Amino acid sequence: MSTPSIGYLYAAILLAAGFVFVIIATSLANLLAPHDRTKEKLQTYESGETPIGSARVQYPLGFYIFALLFVAFDVDIVFIIAWAIIFKQLSLFGFFEIFFFIVVLVLGLVYAWRKGVTRWI
Amino acid sequence: MDLATLIFWIIAVILVGSALMVVGLRNIVHSAVALILLFAMAAGIYVLLDAEFIAIVQILIYAGAVTILILFALMLTRITGQQSRTNPTNKQWWIALVICTLLGVSIIYAATTSPHAVATVGSDSGQLPAGINNVVRIGQLLYSPTQYSFVLPFEIASLVLLVAIIGAIVIGRED
Amino acid sequence: MLLADDAVTQLIHGIISWQFLQFVVTFLVIFVFVLTGAVILVLAERKIMAWMQDRLGPIYTGPWGLLQTVADMIKLLLKEDIRVADSDKLLFLLSPSVFIAPVIAAFAVLPFSPYISLPGTGLATGIVYYVAMSSIDVVAVVMAGYSSNNKYSLIGGLRAAAQMISYELPLVLALVGVVMLTSVLAGAPGYPGHDSIGTISLRQIIDFQGVWHKTGNPVLDFIFEGNTPWEWFILIQPLMLVIYYICGLAETNRAPFDLPEAESELVAGYVTEYSGVRWAMFYLGEYGNMTIVSAIATILFLGGWSGPGVAYLTGLNVPVWGLVGNLLALVYFIVKVYLLCAVFIWVRATLPRLRSDQLMRFAWLILIPITLGNILLTGALFLLISGLGLPTWVFLTVTGVINWAALFGFIWVVGRATVATTRRAQAPAIRARLRASTTPALPLRDGIPARVPELP
Numbered sequence: 001m002s003t004p005s006i007g008y009l010y011a012a013i014l015l016a017a018g019f020v021f022v023i024i025a026t027s028l029a030n031l032l033a034p035h036d037r038t039k040e041k042l043q044t045y046e047s048g049e050t051p052i053g054s055a056r057v058q059y060p061l062g063f064y065i066f067a068l069l070f071v072a073f074d075v076d077i078v079f080i081i082a083w084a085i086i087f088k089q090l091s092l093f094g095f096f097e098i099f100f101f102i103v104v105l106v107l108g109l110v111y112a113w114r115k116g117v118t119r120w121i
Numbered sequence: 122m123d124l125a126t127l128i129f130w131i132i133a134v135i136l137v138g139s140a141l142m143v144v145g146l147r148n149i150v151h152s153a154v155a156l157i158l159l160f161a162m163a164a165g166i167y168v169l170l171d172a173e174f175i176a177i178v179q180i181l182i183y184a185g186a187v188t189i190l191i192l193f194a195l196m197l198t199r200i201t202g203q204q205s206r207t208n209p210t211n212k213q214w215w216i217a218l219v220i221c222t223l224l225g226v227s228i229i230y231a232a233t234t235s236p237h238a239v240a241t242v243g244s245d246s247g248q249l250p251a252g253i254n255n256v257v258r259i260g261q262l263l264y265s266p267t268q269y270s271f272v273l274p275f276e277i278a279s280l281v282l283l284v285a286i287i288g289a290i291v292i293g294r295e296d
Numbered sequence: 297m298l299l300a301d302d303a304v305t306q307l308i309h310g311i312i313s314w315q316f317l318q319f320v321v322t323f324l325v326i327f328v329f330v331l332t333g334a335v336i337l338v339l340a341e342r343k344i345m346a347w348m349q350d351r352l353g354p355i356y357t358g359p360w361g362l363l364q365t366v367a368d369m370i371k372l373l374l375k376e377d378i379r380v381a382d383s384d385k386l387l388f389l390l391s392p393s394v395f396i397a398p399v400i401a402a403f404a405v406l407p408f409s410p411y412i413s414l415p416g417t418g419l420a421t422g423i424v425y426y427v428a429m430s431s432i433d434v435v436a437v438v439m440a441g442y443s444s445n446n447k448y449s450l451i452g453g454l455r456a457a458a459q460m461i462s463y464e465l466p467l468v469l470a471l472v473g474v475v476m477l478t479s480v481l482a483g484a485p486g487y488p489g490h491d492s493i494g495t496i497s498l499r500q501i502i503d504f505q506g507v508w509h510k511t512g513n514p515v516l517d518f519i520f521e522g523n524t525p526w527e528w529f530i531l532i533q534p535l536m537l538v539i540y541y542i543c544g545l546a547e548t549n550r551a552p553f554d555l556p557e558a559e560s561e562l563v564a565g566y567v568t569e570y571s572g573v574r575w576a577m578f579y580l581g582e583y584g585n586m587t588i589v590s591a592i593a594t595i596l597f598l599g600g601w602s603g604p605g606v607a608y609l610t611g612l613n614v615p616v617w618g619l620v621g622n623l624l625a626l627v628y629f630i631v632k633v634y635l636l637c638a639v640f641i642w643v644r645a646t647l648p649r650l651r652s653d654q655l656m657r658f659a660w661l662i663l664i665p666i667t668l669g670n671i672l673l674t675g676a677l678f679l680l681i682s683g684l685g686l687p688t689w690v691f692l693t694v695t696g697v698i699n700w701a702a703l704f705g706f707i708w709v710v711g712r713a714t715v716a717t718t719r720r721a722q723a724p725a726i727r728a729r730l731r732a733s734t735t736p737a738l739p740l741r742d743g744i745p746a747r748v749p750e751l752p
Contacts (some may be wrong), residue, residue: 007419008168008176009128010319011404014326018397021327022577026377029573033376042381044446045568051447059196059450061293063604066656067190070287070461072282073664074186077468078178079275080671081424081496082210083262084475087675088482088492095675097272102668104279108286113661115290124306143561150442151386157435177421177428185431189461196454254420257493 025079069108076105129169136162139193153191174256315415325412325626326403334583336366336634341641348645375572380444383569387443392570392577395436399545399584402429406591407499409601409625410610411618421474422498425466430547430585434460437556437566440578444569446489452565456556460547461657467543469667470536474529475597476674478504480688498592499640502536502600505529506607523599530597532696535703536670537597541639544589546659548582551644590636594629603628654717662713666706673698 044051083090083098090097139162159182167176189289253261263271310316339354339362346353354361379388405425407413419425434457441453478501479494481487486507488500495501506522530537546553549565557565567578594600606628609621648660674695681691 001630005125005168005171005173006315007404007414008173010414011401011425012165013319013398014323014404015401017323017327017392018400021400022393022396025373025573025577029373029375029377032374033572034374037378039381040379044380044382044444044649045563046447047563059454061197063193063454064190064197065289065293066458066462067193068293069184069286069660070465071186071190072286073180073465074182075282076279077465077472078182078424079263079278080469081471081475082256083264084472084671085479085494085496086257086260086264086492087476087494088479088678089261090264092679093266094210095679098675099276099672100276101279102672104276105286106282106665106668108274108283109660109664111287112290117293118289123302124310148384150384154390154435154439157432173419173421174424177424181424181428181431185428185434186461189431189434189438189457192435193440193454193457196442197452253490253493256421256424257497287633 132162132165157184157188174259318415322412325408330584333587334580337583338365344641345645353682372576377572380569382445384443386437391436391439392574396433396577396581398429399581402426402588408629409622411622419496423496439501441566446569448563448568449566452556452562462545463546466663466667470540472671473533473536473674505599506602512699518608519604522600522606528599532692535699535706548585552647552649586640590633593636594632598632601625601629
């Protein structure tokens with residue numbers, strides 16, 4: 001394994017340690033905490049009322065549009081970062097490349113705004 | 122077998138296992154969660170190939186953004202209201218098995234016999250010049266007008282993203 | 297196990313090495329920092345907010361209430377772990393770990409001091425790595441909301457996810473300006489890196505803010521080596537720091553962006569059904585996120601660990617002084633991070649919650665255009681000034697001046713937008729009152745309107 005990759009091995013160890021930490025904490029709580037389960041206690045909380053129906057009903061489409069906008073802009077950001085890191089080297093040519101790229105995406109944003117997508121929530 | 126190979130095999134086993142879980146789990150939201158594990162493991166393989174930027178972008182775009190998109194899409198459907206068996210199945214799994222086996226065998230055959238196959242891993246031929254890491258190199262390859270010209274594909278990518286945004290809004294507007 | 301012999305020897309060689317010792321030290325510091333960070337921050341939050349609201353805060357547990365959060369922690373460990381009957385058990389149990397593991401993993405990218413950081417030069421993908429880790433948190437929030445099968449949880453989870461993804465975009469775009477500055481500065485005399493190749497590694501970005509040419513005067517060298525506040529990127533891009541910080545507030549679901557856990561309408565949002573130690577995990581993750589946001593702001597804009605003596609002492613190559621220098625660096629870094637965390641608490645005590653119609657518009661229509669504009673403006677300014685043949689410091693000064701001016705412009709725009717959206721939201725009520733004032737007042741009989749008039 002080469003030198004740059006070894007850093008990610010360490011990061012993966014930290015990630016795994018996070019999972020192990022939760023397991024340790026919950027099993028410790030399992031040992032210490034009382035276990036007294038009643039039917040009422042395990043009921044879904046709904047401000048003291050008996051819940052009616054499942055919570056998993058159809059949800060508004062607005063969330064989905066935001067997620068799609070987010071995916072598009074996330075890809076955009078990756079490209080922008082790859083450009084920004086050497087932007088001095090790329091000079092004028094690279095600047096106009098990214099300029100048109102950003103302008104096209106802003107067109108999408110303007111369209112979303114005119115259609116009133118951002119008015120939601 | 123060195124450490125990198127050992128890690129590769131661990132990652133590969135988890136990757137294939139989570140891929141099977143995506144297909145086989147009865148609850149579709151569980152499938153979506155297994156998909157995150159799959160993307161993370163794919164990122165691990167990219168790291169083993171020293172493609173660190175691609176690996177992190179894999180986590181950022183796929184494990185972060187695309188799974189959110191999938192989860193939101195599932196929330197829109199009524200199918201999540203049922204407690205189990207939301208991932209529909211039918212009796213044709215054996216046809217899929219045959220097709221997948223054929224496809225897998227042909228991919229393995231092509232990858233091992235092709236002249237483009239990667240013969241050795243970690244040879245010095247692919248070394249980057251000093252002071253230039255993975256991220257910088259990708260930027261240079263994408264944007265530089267002289268070395269490799271990916272300028273046109275890059276600009277077209279922005280149009281594709283624009284079409285995706287407008288399409289989402291057009292389909293998404295209920296009125 | 298013949299095949300695995302190589303791997304085992306490699307593993308042993310990897311573990312018995314100075315690098316691995318460095319990793320173990322870093323690992324321990326990260327864990328202690330995450331665990332004590334939450335305890336200290338909860339106490340600080342309660343105390344500071346109490347002072348701001350003219351109260352005392354916790355005073356009974358321990359001297360001056362200092363042990364209050366320790367007692368809270370023990371209480372949480374002793375609480376019963378309730379798993380709702382209707383929940384999706386697998387995801388319900390998994391989501392606290394999915395929430396907190398990326399938070400701890402994101403600490404890997406932070407350099408605490410010259411020695412206490414990942415071995416080697418750290419992760420080369422610094423900023424992107426941090427954003428990738430924080431984007432996994434969104435998945436955990438949706439999982440928690442969905443699996444509880446509770447209406448409050450699901451609405452809170454979806455709201456939180458929509459808010460977090462929307463504010464993640466300006467958060468990254470605000471940092472791009474700094475990356476561009478490193479590209480401009482790289483290769484200049486004294487600056488690290490090769491000519492015009494910038495960096496997104498946090499470790500190197502700290503080096504870019506501490507360039508000091510040795511004078512030979514030990515006092516000046518001691519104070520200013522690696523500690524040059526006039527080079528901090530906050531001076532050049534103050535607006536980006538402010539926008540990054542606002543997005544950090546929204547990313548961590550802190551006030552005034554705490555709509556997903558607005559207690560008056562959604563009980564506790566996506567953590568409604570969690571109790572005991574699993575609930576504590578979500579809060580640990582939230583406070584961990586808060587410290588990460590502050591730490592990234594410290595590193596990118598405030599010089600990271602830099603302070604008097606750090607670079608000088610570690611540069612002596614004497615183990616004892618190196619230890620002192622590293623401890624100094626750790627102290628400077630943690631003080632800066634906690635000062636920024638105190639701003640989080642200050643904001644919470646000061647600002648009311650955003651209205652839901654303002655939330656998304658603020659991200660998409662104000663923050664994203666401004667950050668994109670900043671990127672284009674910085675690029676255009678540099679090309680213009682270098683095209684005229686002027687030196688880099690002119691570019692830095694002009695960018696700094698424009699950015700400071702833009703900061704005040706931003707405050708003005710946000711003020712106008714707040715007033716405008718509030719007017720629009722209140723318009724129906726105001727119209728109704730105007731209509732009511734034109735209709736004649738009802739004759740009262742025993743203090744009660746005589747009859748209900750017909751609605752216009």
